[in-house]
Amino acid sequence: MSLASKTAVNDTAKQMLLDDYFLACLSREASLLGRKEVLTGKAKFGIFGDGKELAQIAMAKQFQNGDWRSGYYRDQTFMMAIGQLTVQQYFAALYAHTDTEKEPSSGGRQMGGHFSTRVLDANGDWKNVMEMKNSSSDISPTGGQMPRLLGLAQASKYYKANTDLHSRTQFSNKGNEVAFGTIGDSSTSEGLFWETMNASAVLGVPMCMCVWDNGWGISVPKKYQTAKESISESLSGMQSEPGAGGIKIFKAKGWDYAELMLKFEQAVKHSRTHHQPVLIHVEELTQPQGHSTSGSHERYKTKELLEWYEEFDCIVQFGKFLTDKKVVKQEELDELRAKAKAKARTEQRAAWDEFRAQIQADVNAAISLLEAAGQNEAASTLKNNSEAIRKDVFETIRKVLRTVRGQHSSEIQNIKNWLAAAQERMHKAYSSELYSERHDLDRSVPVQYNSDSELVDGRVVLRDFWDAKLAEMPEVLMFGEDVGKIGGVNQTCEGLQDKYGELRVSDTGIREATIVGQAIGLAMRGLRPVAEIQYLDYIYYALQIMRDDLASVRYRSAGGQMAPAIISTRGHRLEGIWHSGSPMGAIISSVRGMVVCVPRNMTQAAGMYNNLLKGNDPALVVECLNGYRKKEKMPSNLSEMVVPIGVAEVVKLGSDITVVSYGSTLHLCLNAADELANMGISVEVVDAQTLLPFDTTGVSASSVQKTNRLVVVDEDVEGGASAYLLDQIINKQGAFNYLDAQPITITSKPHLPAYSTDGDYFSKPSVDDIVEAIYGVMSEGNPARFPKI
Numbered sequence: 001m002s003l004a005s006k007t008a009v010n011d012t013a014k015q016m017l018l019d020d021y022f023l024a025c026l027s028r029e030a031s032l033l034g035r036k037e038v039l040t041g042k043a044k045f046g047i048f049g050d051g052k053e054l055a056q057i058a059m060a061k062q063f064q065n066g067d068w069r070s071g072y073y074r075d076q077t078f079m080m081a082i083g084q085l086t087v088q089q090y091f092a093a094l095y096a097h098t099d100t101e102k103e104p105s106s107g108g109r110q111m112g113g114h115f116s117t118r119v120l121d122a123n124g125d126w127k128n129v130m131e132m133k134n135s136s137s138d139i140s141p142t143g144g145q146m147p148r149l150l151g152l153a154q155a156s157k158y159y160k161a162n163t164d165l166h167s168r169t170q171f172s173n174k175g176n177e178v179a180f181g182t183i184g185d186s187s188t189s190e191g192l193f194w195e196t197m198n199a200s201a202v203l204g205v206p207m208c209m210c211v212w213d214n215g216w217g218i219s220v221p222k223k224y225q226t227a228k229e230s231i232s233e234s235l236s237g238m239q240s241e242p243g244a245g246g247i248k249i250f251k252a253k254g255w256d257y258a259e260l261m262l263k264f265e266q267a268v269k270h271s272r273t274h275h276q277p278v279l280i281h282v283e284e285l286t287q288p289q290g291h292s293t294s295g296s297h298e299r300y301k302t303k304e305l306l307e308w309y310e311e312f313d314c315i316v317q318f319g320k321f322l323t324d325k326k327v328v329k330q331e332e333l334d335e336l337r338a339k340a341k342a343k344a345r346t347e348q349r350a351a352w353d354e355f356r357a358q359i360q361a362d363v364n365a366a367i368s369l370l371e372a373a374g375q376n377e378a379a380s381t382l383k384n385n386s387e388a389i390r391k392d393v394f395e396t397i398r399k400v401l402r403t404v405r406g407q408h409s410s411e412i413q414n415i416k417n418w419l420a421a422a423q424e425r426m427h428k429a430y431s432s433e434l435y436s437e438r439h440d441l442d443r444s445v446p447v448q449y450n451s452d453s454e455l456v457d458g459r460v461v462l463r464d465f466w467d468a469k470l471a472e473m474p475e476v477l478m479f480g481e482d483v484g485k486i487g488g489v490n491q492t493c494e495g496l497q498d499k500y501g502e503l504r505v506s507d508t509g510i511r512e513a514t515i516v517g518q519a520i521g522l523a524m525r526g527l528r529p530v531a532e533i534q535y536l537d538y539i540y541y542a543l544q545i546m547r548d549d550l551a552s553v554r555y556r557s558a559g560g561q562m563a564p565a566i567i568s569t570r571g572h573r574l575e576g577i578w579h580s581g582s583p584m585g586a587i588i589s590s591v592r593g594m595v596v597c598v599p600r601n602m603t604q605a606a607g608m609y610n611n612l613l614k615g616n617d618p619a620l621v622v623e624c625l626n627g628y629r630k631k632e633k634m635p636s637n638l639s640e641m642v643v644p645i646g647v648a649e650v651v652k653l654g655s656d657i658t659v660v661s662y663g664s665t666l667h668l669c670l671n672a673a674d675e676l677a678n679m680g681i682s683v684e685v686v687d688a689q690t691l692l693p694f695d696t697t698g699v700s701a702s703s704v705q706k707t708n709r710l711v712v713v714d715e716d717v718e719g720g721a722s723a724y725l726l727d728q729i730i731n732k733q734g735a736f737n738y739l740d741a742q743p744i745t746i747t748s749k750p751h752l753p754a755y756s757t758d759g760d761y762f763s764k765p766s767v768d769d770i771v772e773a774i775y776g777v778m779s780e781g782n783p784a785r786f787p788k789i
């Protein structure tokens with residue numbers, strides 16, 4: 001219904017208007033109360049959606065079941081309007097309630113204002129997202145929600161065009177879904193925003209980008225943020241022309257209900273029907289309470305502006321619109337506002353009571369146990385603290401247990417038992433769901449060969465593997481720079497676009513962050529994207545989004561969402577500063593929550609991909625740059641073979657010293673082992689295979705138990721991945737107990753690897769370096785038998 005043109009309204013329309021007014025008031029009252037809760041110390045931090053209510057109600061009106069949102073912390077009204085957030089849940093999030101029944105967005109892991117809907121059931125299986133209104137899980141880095149948005153929108157395009165997927169009605173109705181983005185005007189300064197807008201126009205996807213423009217990014221006004229001080233003007237070059245692609249641009253004033261309704265209706269209808277991106281630039285929004293609970297905006301906004309905020313407050317203007325149109329009298333509106341205020345207060349109290357009750361249960365249990373054990377002082381400290389939280393409980397109990405060390409009684413044992421169980425609960429609350437709780441990545445199907453298996457280039461193994469997977473799995477799509485037409489710079493997708501079409505094997509622009517973003521959004525919608533980053537050295541453009549979004553999605557939604565995307569790249573060594581890097585330490589420190597595979601050859605890589613495609617975790621696979629032309633035997637069960645993930649492998653048996661390595665350096669280690677054998681040293685070589693998770697069955701430590709010596713070799717810098725491996729093997733696996741010699745690492749030089757073969761030799765570990773370092777360890781222990789070189 002187009003309200004804009006109506007002067008008189010019928011009863012249904014009147015009820016809808018009053019419902020909208022009530023919701024705007026309810027959300028506003030929640031914001032006002034939220035700030036008070038923070039300022040009185042009941043919550044840590046608050047960031048609210050006051051001033052943005054009407055625009056979000058207009059957006060919600062166009063949001064259908066199966067649609068997706070990728071937005072930011074101002075969207076509470078929208079979430080309430082689509083029925084995915086109650087005021088009670090809103091406050092549960094503000095207090096950080098760890099129960100996902102009470103706080104479904106993140107189970108208290110994220111600060112309030114970070115919204116998410118639960119699209120996985122308790123077993124981690126997909127729900128029917130077409131029966132729901134869906135919001136991907138928010139993140140705090142401003143603009144970080146943009147790359148994922150592109151993928152969410154692209155999924156509709158893929159579902160529409162790929163008829164093999166039309167039966168998957170749990171995920172899509174033939175691609176009819178729109179992905180809605182929201183972003184503050186200042187955050188459009190981020191490159192990610194521009195990358196997303198450009199790519200959305202190039203791809204032609206149903207994406208509705210809503211910019212909430214209040215003119216400020218905390219204290220920095222628009223003139224320092226946006227060219228022409230208007231994001232819609234800045235983007236006008238991307239404005240669609242008839243017959244050409246581009247973006248359709250709409251503008252609306254944030255306080256004008258009728259205009260908002262009209263523009264949102266037009267824009268979203270267009271995007272849904274034509275699969276074209278639209279921008280809705282919502283201007284003249286206010287921010288009544290300022291940016292957040294950290295500081296007040298009176299410091300940097302003028303009195304005139306704050307007066308304008310009052311006059312053009314969207315609820316005030318909406319009320320005026322309703323009374324001017326004689327829909328309702330002012331008294332009725334006042335009554336609605338009062339009702340909203342009372343409801344917000346009631347729900348806030350309920351949230352607080354529930355939040356306190358579950359903590360108090362632990363406090364009370366601890367007090368009883370402490371009293372029973374005669375620890376009355378500790379018990380009364382807890383008793384006297386009416387705001388005790390779990391930290392207080394744990395601190396008190398742990399301190400008591402330290403004090404009574406060496407004493408034994410059933411009462412003390414009861415405390416210990418309680419603590420162990422509570423620790424398990426806290427682990428579940430705060431540390432579970434980093435990876436899929438199914439822990440099934442150790443699945444394995446050994447590789448098989450025929451008697452006449454051919455020797456082929458490594459890249460051919462991968463090409464034939466992907467050929468088989470694309471044939472078997474319509475949900476698999478591959479994309480990246482040069483992946484489509486030429487089949488990748490290393491020809492691992494050679495001929496696949498011709499065979500499976502541009503939709504499934506495609507070229508992208510040079511835009512690593514949104515390539516990963518595409519993968520995130522597509523995977524969140526039930527597809528199996530394989531996104532290629534052309535070279536490992538360029539992954540830094542995407543590393544932020546891998547860390548902040550992809551790696552954390554399951555964790556930050558407390559198991560409510562997942563994005564099992566595969567990011568495929570190649571690295572370690574070839575030639576030159578920008579094509580030889582192996583910054584594995586930096587990467588694995590950044591992407592906990594992802595699987596990181598470092599296959600030694602393309603057969604292993606294929607087996608790992610096969611495993612990942614069956615799993616529920618996102619992954620990075622780093623193929624060896626220098627491995628594509630090396631000969632490998634073509635497996636006879638290419639499509640079925642599965643390499644277990646998290647399982648290291650002894651690739652050469654030995655008895656004197658253990659060398660743990662991976663990727664390209666593994667081959668150098670094997671060469672070094674041959675030479676060392678001639679020098680009387682028997683080297684056992686272990687291939688780590690995966691860095692996250694690393695060697696879950698303790699193959700490395702078992703080897704050290706036999707050899708009593710350990711060398712870790714990689715081509716990251718000193719203190720990088722080799723330090724991680726050393727820590728894992730020595731401390732976590734306990735190899736410290738078996739060592740007869742100081743363990744060493746062999747790494748690259750601290751600078752970027754220099755160009756040319758000589759540059760490589762003098763920058764990275766060579767066979768000579770490895771032979772001499774290993775020999776050095778042996779010589780240290782037995783100089784008579786192994787005299788110094």
Ligand SMILES: Cc1ncc(C[n+]2csc(CCOP(=O)(O)OP(=O)(O)O)c2C)c(N)n1
Nearest residue numbers: 074140141142183184185186187216217218
């Ligand atoms: C990448 C990044 N840089 C800085 C911040 C800190 N920060 C949080 S909100 C904000 C301002 C955002 O302004 P805008 O996008 O206009 O949204 P608004 O809050 O005004 O709705 C800043 C700088 C952040 N969260 N992320």
